[in-house]
Structure formats: C-alpha cells, structure tokens
Amino acid sequence: MNALAYALLSMLVRKPCTGYELKELLEVFWQAKHSQIYPLLTKLQKDGLLTFERIEQSSKPDKKVYSITEKGLKVLKEWMFRPANPAVIRDEFLIKVYALWLVDRQSAKVMFEERRAMYQSKIRYREEQIQIMEKEFGDGVLDHTSRVFGRYLLFQRKLRQEEEEVSWCDWVMDILDKTNKTNQTNKTNQTNKTI
Amino acid sequence: MNALAYALLSMLVRKPCTGYELKELLEVFWQAKHSQIYPLLTKLQKDGLLTFERIEQSSKPDKKVYSITEKGLKVLKEWMFRPANPAVIRDEFLIKVYALWLVDRQSAKVMFEERRAMYQSKIRYREEQIQIMEKEFGDGVLDHTSRVFGRYLLFQRKLRQEEEEVSWCDWVMDILDKTNKTNQTNKTNQTNKTI
C-alpha cells in the first residue's frame, strides 16, 4: 500500500469513479499518469479494497466504474490516523533560481515574468473552481462532515500558495529592478565568501 | 542529464563541494539521498562536467571535493535558458485532508495542530538561516550577480510558503471550531452531490 493507493481510496470513498476520472480529480493533490493508476486499481480490486462494474457506452469506449469496499474503507480509516510522511517537492525552476547569478538581469526578469504569468493563470482557474464548489454546495463546503469539505480546503490551500508564488515573483522582480544598472561589472562577485 | 544533475552543477558553480556537503545544501530545493548523489557525481566527472580532488583528513574519512569544469559551466548555462518542467509536489498530508470528512472534528483539529507546529518550527529555522546570510553577505544577498543571491531568494520563498501553510492551518482550525458542535449527525452528508 503506497501513498497513491490511499489517494485512490480517498477519492473513491466520496463516490465511485473510473480510472480516467480519478486521474483528473487526483491532480490537485497527487499527480499520476494513467499508466500508474490503471494497474494499481486492478491490484486494489484483487486485494478486495475495491470492486468495479463494467459500463458499456455507445459512442464512447466501455468504462470500469470502481467503488470502495467495506475493507477498503477500514484500511483507509486506519491510515488516516497514522502520521503523514513529509512532503516531496521538486521544482526545476528553483534550480534555475539558484544559479540565477549566472544570467544577465534582463533574462532573469523574463524568467520571473513567465513564471508569474503561469501562476496567475493557475489562480484564475483555481478561483473558478472554488466558485463552482461554493455555488453547488453552499455552506456544505465549510461542513467538516461533507464529502466536498476536504476538496474545498485543498483548493483554498492551492490558491493561497499560488498567490504567494506571484507575490514572491513580484518581490524578486523588484529587487532586479532596484539593482544599480550602471554597476554591471560588480564588486561583490569578487569575494569568495560562500555558504 | 536529469534535473538532479543540473542541481549539482548549480551548486558546484558557486564553490567546490563534497558529495556530503551537496546533499545538505541541496535540501532547500531538491531533496536527494546520498545513494543517488554519489554515483551521479562519478558519472558527471566521467562525462567531463566535473573534476575532483581527493583530500586526506586525519580524524575524519577522506573526501572528494568536486569542482565544475568549463564544459560543465557551458552545459549549465545553456540549460538555464530552456523552459523549466512543471513542479512535482507530493504531500501525503493532503491525501488525508481530502478524506478529512471521515474523521471526527477533534481528530481533525489534532492533525492540523501538529501540522501547524511542524511548519512553525520550519519557519524558525528558516528565519535563522536568512539572518545568517544577511549578516555574512550584507547587501550581497540582494545583488543579482552575487553567488548567494539565488540561495537567498529560495530561502525567502520557502519562508513565505511555510508562513502561508501556518495561516492555512489556522483558517482550517477556525472552520472546525465554528461548526455547530451539537450538529454531530449532520444533514449535508445525506446529499449525494459530489464533484
């Protein structure tokens, strides 16, 4: 039982889903490719944590709708009370930031402008999604026993983190602007002090 | 050349380091185990991107101090201008948040209190590190041509994100408090509306 397995259970305890739907819904808190999801669903079903029903569709491929079993629910609930492993964050952009002193000020600014724009569009999407939830569920989004509660909390968290990212980009671009533009061949670069 | 390889180059372009040091320094933006770092350093050295010098130490094991080569610098600089792959974030706690509606209010509160405490201690550490940098480098931390610039930006970003996490935990705990405490067997739970 790995983290992705619990992620799938935590989705299916809300409502039955196809593997395809799970991939979409999972995106907000656990990115996975379909090539990882489909075999895992089969495994969890064989282990008795899930069941599935094959639905034939006209004009679309057949699909398998998975549901959680009693055993699956029990396993998920037990896991809920165990301490979570620390988060893993791997962001290539941050490597580039680390080596930012190698590039000229103008290129650095462009990098941050692009980053800012990307996060700004994420914010717009996130705000839309939050509005949809609030419209559909009303106060249910703030009810800790409602199925949508956790999803709502996660979208709010994502939104906050994305807004923070934009604000950080602005802060960095401000620093890049404030740099004395005549002092291109600098002095501090000569010192060998490094952490 | 994978992302970790560029992460190592971006460290070594600042100053020569041992594998052991790299693992520590890398932590702020790319977590990796030593079992991944050491073989990769050997590979990069064989590819001519790094060189190393063996340093014998009394009272401590020998060490290999790696430095970047001209070729390594060229490869790194070229990579700097290529667009970064999207960030990968995998946080088990968020899976638990998704299924939070399964646990009682009190347990949910405990989970967020622990999360808050953990991030609060990260903030303390981060603030210390930032102060150390500011003391040692002065205005150098804001000079985009200084070797410490990128590292400083990253620590500031981490701090902001960690503060945002604490603020989000407070927001969630507030919601959990505001819930009508007599309404334990709820109504919204009965509806089958789900996204």
Next chain:
DNA sequence: TGGAGCATGTAAGAGGTTACATGATTTG
C-alpha cells in the same frame, strides 16, 4: 556507551515517466 556527524559507496526494489497500442466522437 550510544548516538550524531563526517564521509563514501553498492544493490535491490519501489515508484514514476515515456512510449506503444487502439479507436470512436466531438469541436474548432
């Protein structure tokens, strides 16, 4: 005297990505 820090390495296995494979319908 046991644990943390310094220091490097290999091997096995789990987790995750990319590519291969198929195929109908809808939308721009």
Next chain:
DNA sequence: CAAATCATGTAACCTCTTACATGCTCCA
C-alpha cells in the same frame, strides 16, 4: 481535417528510496 476528449491497458526505462557496508571522532 486536425486536435481534444473519453477510455483502458502494457512494456521499457528512468528516478528515487531503503537497506547493506564501513569506520573514526566527539559529545552527553
């Protein structure tokens, strides 16, 4: 007419974690 969406699956490969392996010093 091409691209996106729905829908599922396998195989090869790369990435990352865990475990095995060694050994000295300093500190509580």
